[in-house]
Amino acid sequence: MSLIARYIEEHGIPTxxxxxxxxxxxxxxxxxxxxxxxxxxxxxxxPWNTPQQCEIFETALxxxxxxxxxxATVEAGYSWSGGEDWKRTVFTEDQPFLSGAAQEEWLAxxxxxxxxxxxxxx
Amino acid sequence: xxxxxxxxxxRDYYLSQGYEKSYDWARNDEVAFAPLDKPLSECKVGxxxxxxxxxxxxxxxEDNPITEEGFRGVYSIPADTPTExxxxxxxxFDAVATHLDDVNAYFPVxxxxxxxxxxxxxxxxxxxxxxxxxxxxxxxxxxxAPNALALAREDEIDALLLVPV
Numbered sequence: 001m002s003l004i005a006r007y008i009e010e011h012g013i014p015t016x017x018x019x020x021x022x023x024x025x026x027x028x029x030x031x032x033x034x035x036x037x038x039x040x041x042x043x044x045x046x047p048w049n050t051p052q053q054c055e056i057f058e059t060a061l062x063x064x065x066x067x068x069x070x071x072a073t074v075e076a077g078y079s080w081s082g083g084e085d086w087k088r089t090v091f092t093e094d095q096p097f098l099s100g101a102a103q104e105e106w107l108a109x110x111x112x113x114x115x116x117x118x119x120x121x122x
Numbered sequence: 123x124x125x126x127x128x129x130x131x132x133r134d135y136y137l138s139q140g141y142e143k144s145y146d147w148a149r150n151d152e153v154a155f156a157p158l159d160k161p162l163s164e165c166k167v168g169x170x171x172x173x174x175x176x177x178x179x180x181x182x183x184e185d186n187p188i189t190e191e192g193f194r195g196v197y198s199i200p201a202d203t204p205t206e207x208x209x210x211x212x213x214x215f216d217a218v219a220t221h222l223d224d225v226n227a228y229f230p231v232x233x234x235x236x237x238x239x240x241x242x243x244x245x246x247x248x249x250x251x252x253x254x255x256x257x258x259x260x261x262x263x264x265x266x267a268p269n270a271l272a273l274a275r276e277d278e279i280d281a282l283l284l285v286p287v
Contacts (some may be wrong), residue, residue, distance in 0.1 A: 001172045001286035003148060004253060007267035008282055010154040013274055017284040022125045025286070028148035031155050037125055041215025041287055044233070047224035057233035061242065064281055065162055070155035084123040086219035091131040 002028030016064040018043045018056065022073065032067045034060045036076040039086050046081060148259055158281060164244045165280035167237075170196075170251040170270060171229045173222070173287035174211035177203050189249075194256070196269040198249040205232055214255065215287055228287050247277035 002025050005015045009031040016032040019025045020043045025033050036043050036056060045053030056076055063074045080086065133144035158165065177187050177199060190197030199208075208225040215222060226232050231250065237243045251273055256262050274282060 001170075001253065001255070001284055003259060003262045004170065004267045004270050005282075005284045006150070006153055007263065008271055008274060009156050011271050012156050013271075013279065014156045014158050014281045015284055016281070017286065019286050021128045021286070023127050023129050024147055027129060027150075029150040029153045030284075031153050035125070039216035039219035040128075041217075041220050041222055042227040043285055043287070044230040045227055047221065047227045050226070053226050053230055053233055054236070057230050057237070058242075060283060061162060061237065064283075065158060068157075071153045080219070082219070086216060087123050087126050089218065090126060090216055091128070091135050 001025075002030045005030040014064060016060050016067075018060050026071075026073060029071045031070055032063050033071075033073045034063050034076055035073050036078065038078070038080050039090070045078075049081075052078065145257070160280065162243050162281070163241055166245045166247060166278060167234070167243045167281045167283060168247050168251060168274055168277060168279040169229070169231070169234055169283045169285065170253060171285050171287065172212075172253050172255050173215075173228050173285070174254065175199060175225075175229055175250075175252045176209055176211050178207045178209060188252075190252070194254050196251060196253045196266050196273065198251055198273060201246055201248050201250050203250075210287065212287055222287075229285055234283075244280075247279055249273075249277065 002017065005017050006029070009015050015030065016034060017025060017030045018034045018036060020036055020038050020040050022035045038046070045056045059074065059076055067074070129147050136144040179186055187200050187203060188197055205225060208229065208231065210222040210228065222228060234246055238246055251270060253266050253270060256266055
């Protein structure tokens, strides 16, 4: 996604990216980033919290209008209403990021990779 | 608490699962910058999501309103699709902490429409955009990014909002 934002901007169309994975997007560097410190999946506000979503959306528009430093990050400034525990557990072995069918697909790919590696093909 | 270091966390996770190498996230120092050249109230603003956004439809009486090929690349969705028909097919989100039941929490289509209605932005194109995640950075630059630009140019948008899920 970040690479698409960069490419679009390189061709003259201003972009703003609203994202939760701050480190990933800052590493790739997009022209304008609005960082929302929420779990992956809800960059534009908490579900059904329309007033908050409106504020985040408006902040993205203001960022588009006023940012003057390439690659700068604007912080939306909200904290997840359910507390910060999700930050400690996300993407650990105790609480895998993927679940259900996605986890099964991940495991299948892992097995395939290991098999290929065992055969010296990767 | 400070923000999550996903790059570190994914590296640890890959290594714990027996991989010798983790995913090599994109790293760039420089970035292009194109200032808006007119007021937003006169701009046509597009929106692009990587949430694998899809539309519920009755397969017996309707065609899939989404224009996509092979569940990859960049695709488009009619912008007048009723909000309640949108859903996400992605599993790349924190399903322990939250859910994707409210499309506006990851693809703020109602917020976009409200901005047009209030005059905050000029207009939106007739279609909204989706892009599948592609782990190959080379392919993103050779395929998804040029295809997204082609849509943007065809629709003559003045600015693009990107919402990675």
